[in-house]
Amino acid sequence: MGLLTVLAAGSATIGVVHTMHLPVDLAAGLLTGAVTNTPALAAATDVIERIMPGQSANVAAGYGIAYPYSMLGVVLLVQLLPRLLRRDLRAEEQRWRQEQSWFYRLNTCQHWERSAPA
Numbered sequence: 001m002g003l004l005t006v007l008a009a010g011s012a013t014i015g016v017v018h019t020m021h022l023p024v025d026l027a028a029g030l031l032t033g034a035v036t037n038t039p040a041l042a043a044a045t046d047v048i049e050r051i052m053p054g055q056s057a058n059v060a061a062g063y064g065i066a067y068p069y070s071m072l073g074v075v076l077l078v079q080l081l082p083r084l085l086r087r088d089l090r091a092e093e094q095r096w097r098q099e100q101s102w103f104y105r106l107n108t109c110q111h112w113e114r115s116a117p118a
Contacts (some may be wrong), residue, residue: 001032005035008033012034013060014027016064025058025059029041029065030066031066033046033064033067034066034070035070041060041063045060057111
């Protein structure tokens, strides 16, 4: 799933770069911001600084442009996904709590049996 996310973001970035004729340093920032990956921002900044000295500020600008939109997309997806999948969150939560209580009771009983004096 992670690989699919990165491939989709990379494809979208390449499409935007070619359509809008953006420089590669800005594109690197857009990609790192789109996947909300701050370590990738640091790596992209370092690579761009080595290839094109003095142009690394554009990487940070691209990151700053894409990051808020990416975070907004994540928040909206988390809010809308249950509706799109037609899931009842209250019923799912209740089922999860029942499963957790069963596991808790099972683990607690096993703990007491193992630690009981012989």
